[in-house]
Amino acid sequence: MIAVLSKVFVVGVGMSNVGRFYERPLRDLAAEALFKAIDDASNLLPDFIVVSNMLSSQAEQENLASLIADYCGLRGISGFKVEAACGAGGAAMIAGYSLISSGLANSVAVVGVEKLSERSTPEVARGLAYAADADFEIPYGISFSGLNALVMRHYMDKYDVKRDEMSAWPILMHENGYHNPYAHLRMRITNEDVLKSPIIADPIRLLDSCPMSDGAAAVILASEDVAKKCNDTPILVAGIGNALDSTDISSRFELDSFLAARVSSERALKMAKLTPKDIDIAELHDAYTINGVVTLEDVGFAPKGKGAKYLYDGRFRPGDKPSINPSGGLKSRGHPVGATGIYQVCEVVMQLRKDFPGVKVGGEVGLTQNIGGVGSNITTIILRS
Amino acid sequence: MSFQRIWRLKDILLDLVGIRCKDCGYTCYPPKAACPKCSSRNIERIALGSVGKIVSYTVVNVPIEGFENMSPLVIALVETSNGKVLTQLTNVKPEEVRLGMEVEATIRRSAMTLDGYVPYIVKFKPKES
Ligand SMILES: [Zn+2]
Numbered sequence: 001m002i003a004v005l006s007k008v009f010v011v012g013v014g015m016s017n018v019g020r021f022y023e024r025p026l027r028d029l030a031a032e033a034l035f036k037a038i039d040d041a042s043n044l045l046p047d048f049i050v051v052s053n054m055l056s057s058q059a060e061q062e063n064l065a066s067l068i069a070d071y072c073g074l075r076g077i078s079g080f081k082v083e084a085a086c087g088a089g090g091a092a093m094i095a096g097y098s099l100i101s102s103g104l105a106n107s108v109a110v111v112g113v114e115k116l117s118e119r120s121t122p123e124v125a126r127g128l129a130y131a132a133d134a135d136f137e138i139p140y141g142i143s144f145s146g147l148n149a150l151v152m153r154h155y156m157d158k159y160d161v162k163r164d165e166m167s168a169w170p171i172l173m174h175e176n177g178y179h180n181p182y183a184h185l186r187m188r189i190t191n192e193d194v195l196k197s198p199i200i201a202d203p204i205r206l207l208d209s210c211p212m213s214d215g216a217a218a219v220i221l222a223s224e225d226v227a228k229k230c231n232d233t234p235i236l237v238a239g240i241g242n243a244l245d246s247t248d249i250s251s252r253f254e255l256d257s258f259l260a261a262r263v264s265s266e267r268a269l270k271m272a273k274l275t276p277k278d279i280d281i282a283e284l285h286d287a288y289t290i291n292g293v294v295t296l297e298d299v300g301f302a303p304k305g306k307g308a309k310y311l312y313d314g315r316f317r318p319g320d321k322p323s324i325n326p327s328g329g330l331k332s333r334g335h336p337v338g339a340t341g342i343y344q345v346c347e348v349v350m351q352l353r354k355d356f357p358g359v360k361v362g363g364e365v366g367l368t369q370n371i372g373g374v375g376s377n378i379t380t381i382i383l384r385s
Numbered sequence: 386m387s388f389q390r391i392w393r394l395k396d397i398l399l400d401l402v403g404i405r406c407k408d409c410g411y412t413c414y415p416p417k418a419a420c421p422k423c424s425s426r427n428i429e430r431i432a433l434g435s436v437g438k439i440v441s442y443t444v445v446n447v448p449i450e451g452f453e454n455m456s457p458l459v460i461a462l463v464e465t466s467n468g469k470v471l472t473q474l475t476n477v478k479p480e481e482v483r484l485g486m487e488v489e490a491t492i493r494r495s496a497m498t499l500d501g502y503v504p505y506i507v508k509f510k511p512k513e514s
Contacts, residue, residue: 122450129449135394136415138386139506140473141452141496142445142460149443150462157484202444250469251413251421
């Protein structure tokens with residue numbers, strides 16, 4: 001049994017817009033998110049900063065905790081950076097959670113930031129491919145899209161899932177994200193738009209893929225004592241779990257599901273003493289349509305092979321239980337890689353507080369799931385109002 | 386990918402060397418230092434074999450840096466009797482590839498490394514009957 005010494009609450013959230021900001025440096029994006037979160041937490045200055053990021057070396061900057069803390073007037077506090085590929089945000093939340101529950105800190109700023117617009121698309125694609133098995137997959141030139149395409153083809157073949165059923169995912173994401181003022185791609189799309197979009201890595205089309213984004217998001221975590229003093233609507237981190245799988249996909253036990261998605265959500269739900277049926281709202285990690293569909297099943301919102309079919313039949317829209325990705329998900333909100341897991345937490349916290357500025361879905365229990373690699377490092381978080 | 390890195394891995398990449406767990410019998414590629422199923426370090430290296438069937442494939446139109454001149458890349462996951470291997474297909478048009486297709490290993494040129502060398506690597510081609 002997990003011994004929780006102190007309960008952990010989210011008392012402040014802040015996000016920058018998601019997009020491509022050629023004119024803004026990394027530290028500036030981080031400062032915007034961090035200051036918004038601190039303001040949201042009634043000006044609570046954190047003891048500790050945990051930064052989540054994947055590819056800061058492409059922006060020619062490491063040592064991000066020192067950089068951001070100092071730039072934001074927090075010189076002298078404690079901190080470090082966490083990297084877990086695209087799953088860095090979820091992993092950083094585990095670090096922040098542990099610092100407070102262990103008593104090592106009373107308040108922690110978890111700041112996710114990514115700046116991909118510094119580099120060309122093939123360079124960024126190479127950087128992202130380092131999240132796969134660099135020794136045994138890169139020699140063949142396969143991209144991250146290509147690896148996910150292998151999963152998508154296998155899944156569609158095994159469960160006889162139609163292209164139109166898969167397309168229900170990006171259509172819903174864009175419908176939701178259209179209303180999200182932070183989203184990178186705010187446009188509605190049709191089934192025909194998906195079918196006409198270019199093939200990136202067959203069967204993955206452009207409109208199955210998230211954009212590569214810049215962005216920063218921050219949350220302030222606090223112990224129960226501190227939380228009571230600084231916020232009227234603290235949100236409890238009721239459960240948190242991580243699981244790993246192989247970086248390579250050749251040696252996976254299964255190709256049509258993500259073991260780490262299933263196990264990390266079992267861990268988080270068990271800690272929160274809840275089941276998938278209790279979740280009102282979930283933000284899932286749809287870097288590609290196939291990731292969204294497979295994780296619907298791995299978390300337990302749909303039986304194996306039925307995720308896309310359920311969605312196509314009208315499930316998971318705002319107001320359903322669960323509502324999936326009212327933010328628009330990675331597909332529409334965007335994917336500022338190392339920051340994405342923190343965006344998800346900000347969005348679900350705001351839904352539970354009823355102050356999310358896009359589609360509002362209501363509810364008392366939310367789930368976020370953040371994926372690194374092709375399902376190789378996954379963190380699931382349960383949040384309660 | 387640098388030339389040194391390919392050179393270090395050449396025995397594994399050219400002979401497709403995987404592992405077999407001597408305790409539980411699990412086999413896989415690429416090689417691990419311990420068994421993914423039972424954590425045993427009592428493992429041996431084995432050859433995957435040179436024939437297999439395609440269990441999934443994709444045609445990559447936007448490859449990573451360095452492979453632009455080789456696109457579209459036909460990439461497949463090939464299942465041999467000792468495990469699956471991610472590989473590139475050759476001697477086949479993208480539209481001719483099918484799930485379940487029987488393929489065999491062959492040595493071919495890969496894309497030039499970022500430091501300017503042309504390595505040879507195992508690709509798979511349709512099996513001649
Ligand atoms: Zn074993």
